[in-house]
Amino acid sequence: MIQFIDVSKFYEDVVLKDISFSINKGELAFITGPSGVGKTTLLKLIYAETIPDEGNITVAGWEIRDLKQRTIPYLRRHVGVVFQDFRLLHNKTVFDNVALALRIHNMHPKEIKEDVNEVLKDVKLKHKTNAFPQHLSGGEQQRVVIARAMVSRPTVLLADEPTGNLDSANSEIVMNLFKEINARGTTVLIATHNESLFHHTGRRVIYLKDTAIEREVSG
Amino acid sequence: MIQFIDVSKFYEDVVLKDISFSINKGELAFITGPSGVGKTTLLKLIYAETIPDEGNITVAGWEIRDLKQRTIPYLRRHVGVVFQDFRLLHNKTVFDNVALALRIHNMHPKEIKEDVNEVLKDVKLKHKTNAFPQHLSGGEQQRVVIARAMVSRPTVLLADEPTGNLDSANSEIVMNLFKEINARGTTVLIATHNESLFHHTGRRVIYLKDTAIEREVSG
Amino acid sequence: MRVLFYSIQSALKNLWAEKWINLLTAFSVGIGLLILSTFITVTFNMDSVLKRWARSFGIVVYLDDDISAEATDTVRELFKQDADVLEVNYISEDEALRELRLILGSEASILDDLERNPLPSSFELKLKRDLLIPSYVKKKAEEIEEMSGISQVQYGEKWLASLNTVTRIMKASSIFLGGAILIAIIFITYNTIKIFFYRRKEEIETLKLLGATKSFIRLPFLLEGLIIGIVGGTIGSLALFGIHSVLVAKGLDFIPSVRAIIVSIPDEIFLSVPVAGALMSFIGSFIAVGKIRY
Amino acid sequence: MRVLFYSIQSALKNLWAEKWINLLTAFSVGIGLLILSTFITVTFNMDSVLKRWARSFGIVVYLDDDISAEATDTVRELFKQDADVLEVNYISEDEALRELRLILGSEASILDDLERNPLPSSFELKLKRDLLIPSYVKKKAEEIEEMSGISQVQYGEKWLASLNTVTRIMKASSIFLGGAILIAIIFITYNTIKIFFYRRKEEIETLKLLGATKSFIRLPFLLEGLIIGIVGGTIGSLALFGIHSVLVAKGLDFIPSVRAIIVSIPDEIFLSVPVAGALMSFIGSFIAVGKIRY
Ligand SMILES: Nc1ncnc2c1ncn2[C@@H]1O[C@H](COP(=O)(O)OP(=O)(O)OP(=O)(O)O)[C@@H](O)[C@H]1O
Ligand SMILES: Nc1ncnc2c1ncn2[C@@H]1O[C@H](COP(=O)(O)OP(=O)(O)OP(=O)(O)O)[C@@H](O)[C@H]1O
């Protein structure tokens, strides 16, 4: 589903160097490593917010290299992202923030309403449907972002530090959500430094260190 | 230094009800509780981003109730805040983001330069001085926010989930910074759900639950 | 076609959310178009007035007092064969006197006491429009004066120079002022749409990351510009119509030429103004939205 | 006073960062001021032309052909005592003939053949400026016609009506167009500063939380507006000066009254335009920044 072959990314410094790995369809895997190692960068490469300087990336059958400006939106519709910095719109309600992910598919308003309400129930935010993001706590905002990433039923779900703002109780709720989504067939890739998320799960964990993959283990 | 007397805050629901506590000058204390309990709201009350619906708050000798629009800036100059949502300016470099906290004091450019460079060294971001925030990792951004809150040597330092984006190694670096600032005489109040931050520190911890203070203990 | 539906919905919502700034934009566009269309109308009418004036410009060739009928015919034939000359009119002594009588009006009675007609006969020549250049006309007049049987050649020398200057200044200022106002109109919409664009910059970035196509992002802004332009144009058009109606109703017969400049207005302009407004504003919002890159 | 230093620094930096939009704003403000100042100049000159015309307006009172010298004196005294009358001029038969001779110019020779002067003597009356209302003048003329020794009273009835209409229309359109352009100018700057304000909205929110005072936040925007206005006004002023110079150089002596309208221009206007630009733009940016609340 996701394949990296000798991928490198440089900014001022080398951030990622000769990264190769592949995540299979239906898998749920983790990427971990210290702050600033390149976890977010790696995810950005997957949904084409940034392009690799070397190597090849394939996502859900799309060759990132060969994507035209015009086709990037269509790739992104297959990739749901829980952004580390949320990217919620402050002038839109929780409902509209989540609905946006469906509106850009030009879905029918009635279907949108049904789907959004369902997913807000899943993340336990039904009671905040008409609230604005800046009126939510950090943990509540985190869950809105997860809802938005889920609602369009993407082929691939990327989550960047999805429990950074959550206490352990809420972290568990969110992790259970990811497992459920994964069980329905979505490939899930989670970037986190929170080791308790993957300890004793038996899922694959990719450890990044100093621009390279250090090891891959079962957590 | 910080005193709450029967403070209540309502949004659509009751968020905080009859909160009373006081933090002494030179103390380092924690506020904890589940997501959405009102930790951020409590901090906002301290730096007057929002006003209490009931009760009295005193901060560094200022009575929040009686503050005039005109005097709010002067209170805030005594209160450094590490915002949960960072509030970094994307069109300014790391240096300028931190310097801003001094520019509003109308400090001399030369002094500003010295102070900013020093504090960036403290948070281990000297090499990112001229980078832009969106080019930083989540953890690096977190540390820029801490640097900005520290640089003006506030009387009170508030930190809202300051380790949410940090792995354990970086969390420790940051916590040591807070201890140092505190040792220099600044009163520090940290809101977090990360129990490992206050376990076995012997510092005071205020537990919030369902709109009220559940208990105060030594962590 | 649900993209269009969402775009229209979004455009209308945004227009309504910022109704004051939008109204002010439309109003400014309207003012610009009002000034522009007034200016165009005046220029347009002025031009036809100038054409009329140019048509009335004649070289008066006075014949010798004692010229014979044959000699007069010879001169007439020469003029008729001249390619520069558009029209030749013979004014006999009697006609000249009759014209003078008309000019004098109520005081014409003084002519009754005359014993003989003191006026000479003359030819009035009209030159082709594009030959009405001061230097050329001067040369022509001198040539004619050399001919036999001619006593004197007269024409409005200063008048002709002024005609030329006015024509040239009008053309130059049409281009300058017209262009400047058009740029200003485009800019006004550009500015407003740019505000909206910046205000929603974060939203746009997020939309891109969520997989929105370019047209999904751009269409609302373009539609907003278009609507602002149409409303602005309509305001301008109505204002023009109002002012024009007032002027006509007041029956300004102060200076006939001024009246001609103000009063005659082509009907098409009332439709053209909103169309021009829509076009300019569309261009403005098109530039404001700019290139969208992923 | 380091606030001011930082504000100027920040304003200049922002102005430079967005130089195109700022230049376009200044340019639009300039165009607006150019149109406005041209319009004011024309109105101003037009007004003095109208005043001159009004001064030249006279009622011509023709006396009976066979009136005696004493009767003429009586009539003159009556006019002189009339409070409405500003000036009384007696034109004898001989003077009337001399004037006609001037009017006829080169064709005056026809008058040489006259045996007796057919023209009547007359008084020309000038009325007070504020009495030049069509209905009042009409009544006056009728009263005079009743007096003994008077054969006929003549004055430009239509002309007077037009003078009144023109004056009224000019006043109305001054207020309307002038006001509209001023609003448009204020709006243009408002719009641009609003863009900057929105673009830095996040920054402003953050500055507030960091403890910035209101003036620290507002000053840069107000300074930007001020500078844009001054630059725009200077553009407008230079354009006005340029156009005026060209018109004067071309020596437009086409229609003397038009010449008078275009050519005379008070020097102060070249300074007033930048000042007006600065003021309008300052108002625009002041509104754009709005009230800052903590
Ligand atoms: N657009 C960019 N331009 C320049 N440097 C960048 C850019 N984006 C990231 N970097 C740098 O690349 C490195 C990796 O950043 P990245 O955000 O991928 O780290 P991360 O593993 O997600 O860290 P964290 O756990 O703190 O979020 C950092 O040092 C960052 O400063
Ligand atoms: N401006 C507001 N308007 C309405 N409701 C608000 C506003 N700010 C906060 N709330 C609500 O108040 C409650 C407490 O929010 P707060 O941000 O203080 O929680 P928190 O303890 O910081 O949570 P977290 O750990 O998730 O950051 C939440 O339910 C939130 O939705």
Ligand SMILES: [Mg+2]
């Ligand atoms: Mg990251």
Ligand SMILES: [Mg+2]
């Ligand atoms: Mg919080």
